[in-house]
Each structure stands twice: as C-alpha cells, then as structure tokens.
Amino acid sequence: MNIFPIFLLLIxxxxxxxxxxxxxxLKGKAVIEGEVVRLSSVARVPxxxxxxxxxxxxxxxxxxxxxxxxxxxxxxxPSVTGKRTLVLPLNHSLEQNEITDSLSEEIKKKxxxxxxxxxxxxGDTKVPLEGVTLKWANLPSRLHPGQLMASLEIFFKIRxxxx
Numbered sequence: 749m750n751i752f753p754i755f756l757l758l759i760x761x762x763x764x765x766x767x768x769x770x771x772x773x774l775k776g777k778a779v780i781e782g783e784v785v786r787l788s789s790v791a792r793v794p795x796x797x798x799x800x801x802x803x804x805x806x807x808x809x810x811x812x813x814x815x816x817x818x819x820x821x822x823x824x825x826p827s828v829t830g831k832r833t834l835v836l837p838l839n840h841s842l843e844q845n846e847i848t849d850s851l852s853e854e855i856k857k858k859x860x861x862x863x864x865x866x867x868x869x870x871g872d873t874k875v876p877l878e879g880v881t882l883k884w885a886n887l888p889s890r891l892h893p894g895q896l897m898a899s900l901e902i903f904f905k906i907r908x909x910x911x
Contacts, residue, residue, distance in 0.1 A: 770794030772817060774830025780806065780837045781874065787817065790833040797826070806837045808879030809904045836902065838874035847873060851898060854884040855891070862891050873900065880904050 773792040780789055785803040787793055790812050800820050802812060812835055814828035848866045855864060875882060881903040888896065901908050 771827040774833045777834045807877040840877040842873045844868045
C-alpha cells in the first residue's frame, strides 16, 4: 500500500489551516456598557488570542464585520466567521423625569380624554447616547388603576433590536 497519495491528500486538505490561529466566531449582537469594545464582547475568542480593543469612544450603534476584526489582527492573520455583529452601547442613563414625560406623552396620544398620574418606581434605564429612535410598546388599550408595565424599544436603522 502506497501512503504517498494519502499523505499528499492530507497536505492539500490541511495546508490552508497551517499558519492561521484558531477561528474567531462573530456574535449576532453585543450589548456593551461603556465606550470601549473589545474582541471578546463581539466574538468568541479562541484560547491564547489576545483580547484587543476594536472600537474606542463608541457613542452610537455600529456593525462590526470580519473585515474590521482582520484589520486589528492583521499581524496574526486569523480566520473569522460570521456575517457581522451589531454593537449596542448602553452608555447613557435616562433621567426619571425624561422617562415619565416621554411615557406620559405616549399615553396622552393613545388616551386623549382620560386623566392619569404616573409615578416612576425604580430602575436604571440605559440607552445608546445617539443614533437610535426610542419607542414605547405594550401600552394597554384601556387605562386602569395599578401598575403599568411598558417596554422601551430601541430602533436602529429602522429595525427593532430587543435587549
């Protein structure tokens, strides 16, 4: 039995993998608190690969694709899979009065002739500083006494992104 053809076939199959580090897998979405985005925030990083900074001073949502990762890691020539990652920076806290005023306006649009009072109970609501549209959802069709749970949705480039 001649092993040379088998050996040659193995070399042809595995030669593209030689010299490359392990594969970096991009996630679909990454929610970041702060303005610095590292590779580990937007992708699964293989062991032994340095976790470098991809973006600094991020104030608005952006898409990171394989080309962006390859620019940062061009010295290592890694293999990157995945289409792109949406990076949503939650770097701006909404004030209590901003939330109640905005929700109050939305309720007035839906129920123009009804009286109501809003009290903000608790919680820290963080959103991107710029580049998004915020809309209230899950408002009731009828107002009634008690607590109201409404969700604030983030729209970026006309698409809704659920946190």
